[in-house]
Amino acid sequence: MVRAGVLALRGAFAAHAEKFVALGADVVEVRRPEHLTDLDGLVLPGGESTTMSNLLVSSGLAHPLAEAIASGLAVFGTCAGMILLSTNILDGRDDQISFSAIDATVRRNAYGRQVDSFECDLSVTSLDSPFHAIFIRAPAIEELGSGVEVLASWNDAPVLIRSGRIMAASFHPELTADTRIHRLFLDLVESQLAVR
Numbered sequence: 609m610v611r612a613g614v615l616a617l618r619g620a621f622a623a624h625a626e627k628f629v630a631l632g633a634d635v636v637e638v639r640r641p642e643h644l645t646d647l648d649g650l651v652l653p654g655g656e657s658t659t660m661s662n663l664l665v666s667s668g669l670a671h672p673l674a675e676a677i678a679s680g681l682a683v684f685g686t687c688a689g690m691i692l693l694s695t696n697i698l699d700g701r702d703d704q705i706s707f708s709a710i711d712a713t714v715r716r717n718a719y720g721r722q723v724d725s726f727e728c729d730l731s732v733t734s735l736d737s738p739f740h741a742i743f744i745r746a747p748a749i750e751e752l753g754s755g756v757e758v759l760a761s762w763n764d765a766p767v768l769i770r771s772g773r774i775m776a777a778s779f780h781p782e783l784t785a786d787t788r789i790h791r792l793f794l795d796l797v798e799s800q801l802a803v804r
């Protein structure tokens with residue numbers, strides 16, 4: 609059984625946990641460094657990336673999590689979680705954490721300035737019908753490194769990306785009943801387990 613962690617410091621973590629339970633994974637709510645032990649994959653949920661950054665430091669998770677990512681943990685960042693994974697953060701706070709796990713430049717609240725929240729149907733690579741996506745004060749992906757694959761775009765901008773064992777979404781795939789994007793992440797985790 610895959611052990612899927614969900615960073616549970618704050619934000620939309622419970623809905624991610626429900627998705628993994630529905631898909632038959634063993635779920636670990638990650639609040640302290642010892643919770644990182646033996647994880648196969650981890651979700652960094654949405655919320656507020658600057659607050660999550662503060663909580664990562666005060667919980668003592670920032671360093672062990674950076675080490676786990678560097679040593680091969682599969683991670684899926686959604687919204688604020690995507691911001692934490694990206695190499696370059698625009699309109700961020702100077703001291704906010706970036707794990708630099710995916711070669712992407714993201715701009716915080718870029719969709720939020722026009723409308724705080726919106727929904728749309730996305731065509732996603734390998735899914736045979738559209739995925740209904742919910743964006744909440746979402747970050748925009750403005751640039752990508754050459755090794756990053758775009759799995760879905762909206763208005764010509766990438767909104768779901770993957771590089772190796774790292775996935776990131778501008779939107780909140782945990783807020784609809786559809787489990788297919790969590791399934792894609794578990795497939796990625798399982799493919800990593802197979803080569804470990």
Ligand code: GLN
Nearest residue numbers: 654655656657687688716
């Ligand atoms: N705007 C938030 C941030 O900058 C992200 C929003 C979200 O996760 N829904 O952290």
